[in-house]
Amino acid sequence: MENNNKLIVYYTYTGHTKIIAEYIQKKLNCDILELKPVIPYSTDYQKVVDEEQNNSSSNETLELKKINVDLSKYEEIIIGSPVWWYTITPVIRTFLKENDLSNKKIIPFATNAGWLGHTFEEIKKLCPNSNVENEMNIVFTTNYEENKLVTSKKEIDNWIENI
Numbered sequence: 001m002e003n004n005n006k007l008i009v010y011y012t013y014t015g016h017t018k019i020i021a022e023y024i025q026k027k028l029n030c031d032i033l034e035l036k037p038v039i040p041y042s043t044d045y046q047k048v049v050d051e052e053q054n055n056s057s058s059n060e061t062l063e064l065k066k067i068n069v070d071l072s073k074y075e076e077i078i079i080g081s082p083v084w085w086y087t088i089t090p091v092i093r094t095f096l097k098e099n100d101l102s103n104k105k106i107i108p109f110a111t112n113a114g115w116l117g118h119t120f121e122e123i124k125k126l127c128p129n130s131n132v133e134n135e136m137n138i139v140f141t142t143n144y145e146e147n148k149l150v151t152s153k154k155e156i157d158n159w160i161e162n163i
């Protein structure tokens, strides 16, 4: 079965969110879009952690690479973001600010190391005219290089069956 009305949109820095996004894509057989900033982040993980510490309070946005997708085609947008300092990444914030997702169903998922913070609240605030529902918190171990899930695969499968 092909899901023409669903689109997965995600950003990933160290790969976790990509793993989940591609897993959902395989299960739902729907379209997928990876967002990228025009100027890539440093490959020095600790530097990015330190520099992004004020991401949340500063409402940081940045320039995104142009997307060649007609969002109006989709009724449901599954949005995946890593958690950066207790909220969404600037890439996802920029996408949500720049695109009108009114009247669509938004299903957010966040990958993180156990500190979700106000990630889903910020998404809801940025999409006041969308139906934000079925949000999913997906936890990986704190060693980001390990790519190891804390959240069970069964829980993820159950969530995907319901979106």
Ligand SMILES: Cc1cc2nc3c(=O)[nH]c(=O)nc-3n(C[C@H](O)[C@H](O)[C@H](O)COP(=O)(O)O)c2cc1C
Binding pocket: 011, 012, 013, 014, 015, 016, 017, 018, 045, 048, 049, 050, 052, 081, 082, 083, 084, 085, 086, 087, 111, 112, 113, 114, 115, 116, 117, 140, 144
């Ligand atoms: C700048 C930065 C800030 C982070 N802040 C948090 C945080 O507030 N809470 C948390 O649980 N994990 C935090 N992490 C860990 C990531 O959310 C987690 O490893 C996530 O799964 C990474 O997704 P990605 O591999 O798709 O980039 C942070 C990582 C980075 C790089």
